[in-house]
Amino acid sequence: MPTASRAKHKFCRRIGKCLWNDPTCPSVKRPYAAGPHGKGKRVKLSTYGTLLLEKQKLRNYYAISEKQLQIAFAKAKAGEGQTHEKLFRSLEQRLDSLVYRCGFAPTIFAAKQYVNHGHILVDGKRIDRASYVVREGQVISINAEKSPAIAETAKKSNTTAPAYLEVDLDHLTATLVRAPQIDEANSGLFNIMSVIEYYAR
Numbered sequence: 001m002p003t004a005s006r007a008k009h010k011f012c013r014r015i016g017k018c019l020w021n022d023p024t025c026p027s028v029k030r031p032y033a034a035g036p037h038g039k040g041k042r043v044k045l046s047t048y049g050t051l052l053l054e055k056q057k058l059r060n061y062y063a064i065s066e067k068q069l070q071i072a073f074a075k076a077k078a079g080e081g082q083t084h085e086k087l088f089r090s091l092e093q094r095l096d097s098l099v100y101r102c103g104f105a106p107t108i109f110a111a112k113q114y115v116n117h118g119h120i121l122v123d124g125k126r127i128d129r130a131s132y133v134v135r136e137g138q139v140i141s142i143n144a145e146k147s148p149a150i151a152e153t154a155k156k157s158n159t160t161a162p163a164y165l166e167v168d169l170d171h172l173t174a175t176l177v178r179a180p181q182i183d184e185a186n187s188g189l190f191n192i193m194s195v196i197e198y199y200a201r
Contacts, residue, residue, distance in 0.1 A: 054194035102174035103159030
């Protein structure tokens with residue numbers, strides 16, 4: 001595994017499992033923190049430590065900065081509706097998240113690169129902002145004319161897309177058919193209510 005990839009999976013070693021279910025992640029063979037004391041008994045976290053860890057899991061899972069998460073939380077907190085549900089949907093409906101979810105990119109990091117480099121279209125228009133929030137009914141596609149190699153790789157994807165995405169690999173399109181539900185994506189990898197509690201302290 002390249003050095004850059006190992007760095008991205010360093011957090012997985014710390015929590016003892018891969019955030020993205022990657023079989024090549026070092027945590028698969030070594031589900032403990034790096035270093036001479038990594039195999040020792042895990043230290044019991046304080047309440048604050050537990051909340052902080054869940055926040056870090058969420059941030060690493062979507063590969064976003066602390067500032068981006070703070071902004072997303074502030075927007076989710078405003079107005080009507082459950083804050084945790086709005087926060088989840090705002091993160092899950094990010095363009096990079098959906099490009100990864102539908103199998104067009106092998107990792108969330110690759111998805112960000114594809115978007116930033118102009119390989120992804122939304123309703124036929126190039127969108128080069130990973131944080132772009134896709135609305136229900138919008139269609140994501142790969143700019144196959146510009147990116148034939150990415151298109152060919154995506155066609156071979158064996159990713160099982162969540163129910164809120166309708167994917168057509170033959171035509172390399174993915175439609176967001178409805179809003180995502182919390183229990184459909186994270187597979188218990190993080191507790192979003194703990195993230196809300198962390199920021200509400």
